[in-house]
Amino acid sequence: MRAILFFALGLVACSLQAQDLHQWYERNNLGIEFNSDQSQVLVVGHDRVTLWDTSTEQVVQNFPLTFDGQPIAFSDFKFIDAAPDLSEFVFQVKNSYRRFVMEIGDKELFPDFQNHQVKQILGYDTRGWMVFFSEGQYQGFFRVKQEGNVSNIQFLSKEYINKASISNDHRYIYFTRDQTFRYLDIGEMIPKPAVDTELPGNAFWKDEHLPPGMVTLYAWDSKAPDGKQVEWRYFIEPGKGEGKRLKGNAAQSYFPEESFCGNFPFSTYGATKDQVWILYFAEKDADRAKPVFQHYLAKKTRTSCEKTGTISFSESKSAYLAKKDEKRNNYLEEEKARKEQEKALKPSWYAEYISKFVNLPPTYQLNYETIAGVDVTNLDFVRTEQFRIGNPQEMAIGRICNCSNGNKTVLRVSRYQSNGMDRQAFFVFTYDPSGNELSLQKIAETQKYNGNFPVLSFFTIQSQGDSWTADVTVKYPNGREKKEWFSGNCQ
Numbered sequence: 001m002r003a004i005l006f007f008a009l010g011l012v013a014c015s016l017q018a019q020d021l022h023q024w025y026e027r028n029n030l031g032i033e034f035n036s037d038q039s040q041v042l043v044v045g046h047d048r049v050t051l052w053d054t055s056t057e058q059v060v061q062n063f064p065l066t067f068d069g070q071p072i073a074f075s076d077f078k079f080i081d082a083a084p085d086l087s088e089f090v091f092q093v094k095n096s097y098r099r100f101v102m103e104i105g106d107k108e109l110f111p112d113f114q115n116h117q118v119k120q121i122l123g124y125d126t127r128g129w130m131v132f133f134s135e136g137q138y139q140g141f142f143r144v145k146q147e148g149n150v151s152n153i154q155f156l157s158k159e160y161i162n163k164a165s166i167s168n169d170h171r172y173i174y175f176t177r178d179q180t181f182r183y184l185d186i187g188e189m190i191p192k193p194a195v196d197t198e199l200p201g202n203a204f205w206k207d208e209h210l211p212p213g214m215v216t217l218y219a220w221d222s223k224a225p226d227g228k229q230v231e232w233r234y235f236i237e238p239g240k241g242e243g244k245r246l247k248g249n250a251a252q253s254y255f256p257e258e259s260f261c262g263n264f265p266f267s268t269y270g271a272t273k274d275q276v277w278i279l280y281f282a283e284k285d286a287d288r289a290k291p292v293f294q295h296y297l298a299k300k301t302r303t304s305c306e307k308t309g310t311i312s313f314s315e316s317k318s319a320y321l322a323k324k325d326e327k328r329n330n331y332l333e334e335e336k337a338r339k340e341q342e343k344a345l346k347p348s349w350y351a352e353y354i355s356k357f358v359n360l361p362p363t364y365q366l367n368y369e370t371i372a373g374v375d376v377t378n379l380d381f382v383r384t385e386q387f388r389i390g391n392p393q394e395m396a397i398g399r400i401c402n403c404s405n406g407n408k409t410v411l412r413v414s415r416y417q418s419n420g421m422d423r424q425a426f427f428v429f430t431y432d433p434s435g436n437e438l439s440l441q442k443i444a445e446t447q448k449y450n451g452n453f454p455v456l457s458f459f460t461i462q463s464q465g466d467s468w469t470a471d472v473t474v475k476y477p478n479g480r481e482k483k484e485w486f487s488g489n490c491q
Contacts, residue, residue: 031079032279032297034270035086041270041277041297042086043313046077049100050313051086054299057311061102067093081123084170090121090130097121111146114153122173123166125186129154131173133164141173141184156191157184275301275308342384349381350435353396357410360398364411364461366426366444373397373413381435392416403466403490406433411461422448426459428470428488443470443486452477466490 031044040060043050051061065072072093080097082089088101099110111130116138122131129143140158144151156173159182164175171187185192270277277297299309356374373395376382382394392414401409409430416423426444431437444457459472472484 029074029077029079030279031082031089031091032269033082033086033089034277036084038270038272040086041311042082042089044079044082044089044091044100046072046074049102051102052311054309054311057309065100067098080121081166083124083128084126085128087128090123111144112151113144114151116142116153120164122164124170125166126170131156131166131186133159133161141186143186154189156186157194159184159194269297274303275299345380346435349379349384350431353379353381353435354408354410354431356396357399357408359402360400360411360461360463362463364398364400364463366457366459368446371397376412385437400428400461400463400468401430401466401490403430405466405490407431407438407490409463409468409488409490420449421454426457428461428468428486430488430490438491439488441486441488443484444472444474 029046031042033042033044034040034054035042039054041052041054043052044065047065049061049063049065050059052058053060076094078092080090080092086102088099091098091100097110113132116132116134117136118132119135120133122133122141125131125143127145129145131141131143133141139160141156141164142153143156144153146152159175159177161175161177164173166172167174167183171185173184173186175182175184180196182194182196184194268276268278277299280296280298296310296312298307300307353376356376356379375393376396377392377394393416395413395415397411397413399408399410401407403409407430409428412427412429414423414425414427416425424446425442428439428441428443429437430439444459445455446457447453447455453475454477456475457472458475459470461468461470467489468487470486472486474482474484476482
């Protein structure tokens, strides 16, 4: 249960250009909410919060969105709902609920849910109370309002649910129970009784971006006469009858009101009787998705579909490409500087690294009881190696050859886990006096899983002058053995 949740959100108001705002790839993951008179619209992305004046079509507030001071990954972010006056909103980071208060932003407490075993926060009602669902002792829907240090909780209805959400006009709770779709009117202080609509199997609903108080149910009918699956939709306007059921092409094109200006409901926002806001996505070139414009909200009249306003989150294609080139050039400059620094420091890094290898005898035999090494995992020389994958522990075992030309040949083991299995891989490296890697050979590997050894390797390394050989025996649980032989020199 989440009783009290903290969040840290970097709240720094700043004046940014449009191209610094929400990015085009966020289009399916943006939270877009209008206030009641549509004078303002709140846009929430995984890394930024913006508040817009719809009359001037300009940004009023602009904040970076972080969690504990760190950026939020696009895939970890989910917008839930905003209060009707846009004073606050709820979102999730890795399925953990967070609250953003526009006037505070940087640190805030969730309301005290008083140990109500919160299972899901649905959003806000028409008065800005937070609506949530509880399980166990407090089974059902509740709403809570924090006023100062006091949290007021009101019980709404005892329910057992499969899925629930708040309607986009904040008046209804939509939910399913078994094969029944239900809606609960919470527009007044005293909720009205829930209303049921029977559903076929596997049906689900969606009310996002539809006109206020409207919901559409979806399902696939696998018993179509031609044997093909046919989508049907069932449109409901709570309080206005039982809705209308449609199939096939009719379901794809029918909407409960006269027109959405040729756009499907999932791209519309703030729909009223007279107007609708439509989210347009990036136009694309023929080869790849290079945005001419990333995305923008366009206000259109419901009668003529005439565009009467535009709020653009985006940048022109030339600005986008210029920024992309600048980012790439900066990266190349940083990489160049990093490589030059590594080149200058590499001799000292190598000297530190090679000193960790003791001289091995001319005949070295692997013994798991007595094998010893030095951990070199975090040395700069090892951390900058190109071949390393994952996060292995690297152990320096010893030098096989101190070559006449100044090169060094060494034995090293990598320890790592893969699919629950412990692995030890043995490598022979040869370096020149400057620390440049001349050769790398994997000569053996041992695997351990649940106390057993699916693969168990033993080897003997013999060195003479500038050359070496390794005789390897690989043993398997069924008694089978495999012999392998490796060789190398100081070149």
